[in-house]
Amino acid sequence: MKTGLTNVFLNFLRELALFCTFATLTVPVLAQFRVEVSGVGLTQLPIAVSAFRGEDGASQKIAAIVQADLERSGQFRGVDTAGAALDEVTRPDMAVWRQRGADSLALGSVTRLVDGRYDVRFRLWDVVRGQDLGGQSYAVIQADLRLAAHRIADFIYEKLTGDKGAFSTRIAYVTKVAQRYQLWVADADGENAQSAFTSPEPIISPAWSPNGSQLAYVSFESRKPVVYTHDVATGKRRLIANFRGSNSAPAWSPDGRTLAVTLSRDGGSQLYAIDAGGGEPRRLAQSSSIDTEPVYTPDGKSIYFVSDRGGAPQIYKMPSMGGNVERVTFAGSYNISPAISPDGRWLAYISRVSGAFKLHIMELASGAVNAITDTSADESPSFAPNSRLIVYATQQQGREALMTTTLDGKLKARLAGQNGNIREPDWAPFQKQ
Amino acid sequence: MKHLLLAIGAAVLMAGCSSAVKLDSVPVEDKAGTTISQEGAEGLGRAVGKGGVTSVDLDKSAQQAAILAGPRIVYFDYDSFVIKHEFQSIIETHARYIKADKGRKVAIEGHTDERGGREYNLALGQKRAEAVRSALGLLGVVDSQVEAVSFGKEKPAAQGTDEDAMAKNRRAEISYR
Numbered sequence: 001m002k003t004g005l006t007n008v009f010l011n012f013l014r015e016l017a018l019f020c021t022f023a024t025l026t027v028p029v030l031a032q033f034r035v036e037v038s039g040v041g042l043t044q045l046p047i048a049v050s051a052f053r054g055e056d057g058a059s060q061k062i063a064a065i066v067q068a069d070l071e072r073s074g075q076f077r078g079v080d081t082a083g084a085a086l087d088e089v090t091r092p093d094m095a096v097w098r099q100r101g102a103d104s105l106a107l108g109s110v111t112r113l114v115d116g117r118y119d120v121r122f123r124l125w126d127v128v129r130g131q132d133l134g135g136q137s138y139a140v141i142q143a144d145l146r147l148a149a150h151r152i153a154d155f156i157y158e159k160l161t162g163d164k165g166a167f168s169t170r171i172a173y174v175t176k177v178a179q180r181y182q183l184w185v186a187d188a189d190g191e192n193a194q195s196a197f198t199s200p201e202p203i204i205s206p207a208w209s210p211n212g213s214q215l216a217y218v219s220f221e222s223r224k225p226v227v228y229t230h231d232v233a234t235g236k237r238r239l240i241a242n243f244r245g246s247n248s249a250p251a252w253s254p255d256g257r258t259l260a261v262t263l264s265r266d267g268g269s270q271l272y273a274i275d276a277g278g279g280e281p282r283r284l285a286q287s288s289s290i291d292t293e294p295v296y297t298p299d300g301k302s303i304y305f306v307s308d309r310g311g312a313p314q315i316y317k318m319p320s321m322g323g324n325v326e327r328v329t330f331a332g333s334y335n336i337s338p339a340i341s342p343d344g345r346w347l348a349y350i351s352r353v354s355g356a357f358k359l360h361i362m363e364l365a366s367g368a369v370n371a372i373t374d375t376s377a378d379e380s381p382s383f384a385p386n387s388r389l390i391v392y393a394t395q396q397q398g399r400e401a402l403m404t405t406t407l408d409g410k411l412k413a414r415l416a417g418q419n420g421n422i423r424e425p426d427w428a429p430f431q432k433q
Numbered sequence: 434m435k436h437l438l439l440a441i442g443a444a445v446l447m448a449g450c451s452s453a454v455k456l457d458s459v460p461v462e463d464k465a466g467t468t469i470s471q472e473g474a475e476g477l478g479r480a481v482g483k484g485g486v487t488s489v490d491l492d493k494s495a496q497q498a499a500i501l502a503g504p505r506i507v508y509f510d511y512d513s514f515v516i517k518h519e520f521q522s523i524i525e526t527h528a529r530y531i532k533a534d535k536g537r538k539v540a541i542e543g544h545t546d547e548r549g550g551r552e553y554n555l556a557l558g559q560k561r562a563e564a565v566r567s568a569l570g571l572l573g574v575v576d577s578q579v580e581a582v583s584f585g586k587e588k589p590a591a592q593g594t595d596e597d598a599m600a601k602n603r604r605a606e607i608s609y610r
Contacts, residue, residue, distance in 0.1 A: 204587065
C-alpha cells in the first residue's frame with residue numbers, strides 16, 4: 001500500500017516535471033472524454049502516440065482517438081508528444097522518447113488518395129528495446145477514419161498486452177429527449193452515434209445478437225411491452241413476442257438461434273425460450289414468483305436469471321433448457337441485472353447496498369465479490385467482447401451517464417456524445433472484418 | 434391461438450414495412466375519457482332493423498362518463514402489491530362497468546417508482562397490474578376482457594425523487610382501450 005502510494009507520488013512528480021517542460025505546447029487531446037482514476041498501485045504502460053502526419057487535413061484526429069482508446073482500457077497512460085513531427089517511415093530517436101518516459105511509441109500518417117479515400121498508416125515501436133513492433137495501413141472512406149483509429153488501437157493493445165482489443169466494436173444505447181426515445185448504435189467510445197430506431201414510447205433492454213447484426217429490444221409502441229428484433233443495417237424489424245400481458249428481457253443464445261424472454265402470458269413474469277425467427281414459446285421454468293432478466297452463459301449451457309423466489313430478488317442459475325435451479329448471490333437483499341463476461345469468468349450485476357444501487361463483480365470460480373463504483377444508481381452492466389471493460393448506466397449529479405470501468409474499478413471513463421437522458425447500454429460482440 | 438394469429442399478422446405487417454423505422458407518426462391514443470363516441474360507435478354496431486329505434490339514455494351515458502372521468506388509479510406501498518382497502522370502491526365501480534359491457538376491453542397498467550432496475554421494475558409493475566386484475570376477477574369480471582401489462586418505471590406520473598413523487602408513481606391504472 002505504502003509503496004503504491006509512493007509510486008503514485010513519484011509518477012506524479014515525473015508527470016509534473018514533464019508537464020512543466022511541455023506546458024506551453026500541450027494540447028488537450030483528452031477533451032472528448034473524462035477519465036477518473038481511483039485506487040493505488042495501478043500499473044499502466046506509458047505510450048506516446050504522436051500526432052499522425054497529415055491528420056490536420058482529415059476530419060478526425062487519429063492519434064487522439066487512439067490514445068483515448070488506450071487510456072480508457074486502464075492499461076495505458078499517454079505520454080506527451082508535443083513538438084514531435086514524425087510518421088511511420090521515421091526511425092525515431094529512442095533516447096528522446098525514453099527520456100520522456102515512454103515505453104512504446106506509435107507513429108503514423110494520413111494521406112488523401114486520388115479516389116477521395118484516406119490512406120492511414122502507422123508503426124509501433126518498443127522504445128525500451130529500440131525495436132520495430134510492426135505496423136498496418138488502411139485505405140478508408142472519410143466516414144471510416146474513426147474505425148481505422150480504433151483498429152490501430154486494437155493492434156497496439158494486442159501487441160502490448162497480449163489480449164485482443166475491443167475498441168473497434170460498437171455499443172447500443174437508448175436516449176430519451178422530451179417524449180422521444182431513440183435507440184443508437186455508436187462506436188465503443190460513444191462517438192459516431194447513429195440512430196437505429198425512434199419512438200414516442202419507451203425502448204428498453206437492447207441486446208446484440210451474437211453476430212452483431214441484430215438488436216433485440218423491448219418497445220412500448222403499442223402501449224405494452226413487446227419484444228422485437230431489428231436488423232441494424234437494413235432497419236428491418238421482426239415482432240418476436242407480443243403475447244397477452246408483458247413481454248420483455250430478451251437474451252440471445254450464443255448460437256443466435258434462440259431468445260430467452262420474460263412473458264406474463266400465463267400469469268406472473270416467467271422465463272420462456274423462443275426461436276429467433278419467432279414462433280411458439282417454450283417455458284423454461286415454473287415458479288409462483290418473479291423470474292426475469294435471463295442471460296445465457298458463453299457456452300450456451302446455462303442461464304443466469306433474477307428471481308424473488310427466496311423473498312427478495314437474487315441471481316440464480318439453471319440449465320439453459322430448464323432444470324435444477326441454483327442460487328448464485330447471497331449477500332444483500334436486492335441483486336439484479338446479471339451479465340456474464342464472454343470469457344465466462346465474471347458475473348457483473350447490480351446490488352442494492354444501503355439504498356444505493358451499485359455495480360458489483362463476482363469472480364465465478366471463487367465467488368469473491370467486489371463493488372466497483374462510487375455512484376448510487378448504477379444499471380444495466382454489459383461486458384466488452386474481450387471481457388476487459390464493463391459499460392453501464394448511472395447517474396452523475398442527477399444526470400444519466402454511460403460509463404466504462406475496468407473490472408477492478410480502478411479506471412472509469414464517461415462515454416462521449418449524447419446530452420440528456422442516456423441509458424440501457426449493450427456492448428456488441430466482435431465483428432468479422 | 435387468437436393471440437398467436439394476431440402476433441403472426443402483426444409480424445407480417447411489420448415485415449412489410451422494412452423502411453418504416455420511425456414510429457413518430459404513429460400516435461398513441463389514451464382512450465380514457467372518450468365515452469360519448471364509444472357509446473355512439475356501439476350504437477351503430479348494433480343490428481337495427483328498418484324503422485327500429487336505438488334507445489339513447491343520456492342518464493346512463495352520463496353515468497358512464499362519470500366513471501371514466503372518475504378515479505381509475507390504485508396506489509401501492511413500497512415493494513407491495515396489496516390493494517389497500519381505500520381503493521376497493523374504485524375497483525368495485527369499474528368491475529360493475531366492465532361487467533355491464535361485455536365488449537369492453539380494459540388494460541390494467543402497472544407502474545413502479547424509479548428505484549431499481551428497469552426489467553425488475555417491469556416485473557414488479559406486472560405484479561401490481563395482476564393484483565388489480567385478480568380483484569376485478571373476484572368481482573365477476575371475465576378474464577378475457579382484462580389484460581394486465583406493465584410499464585415498470587418507464588412512465589412515472591410524477592417527476593422527482595422525494596417520497597411524495599414516488600408514492601404517486603407506484604400505481605396501477607385502469608385504462609379502457
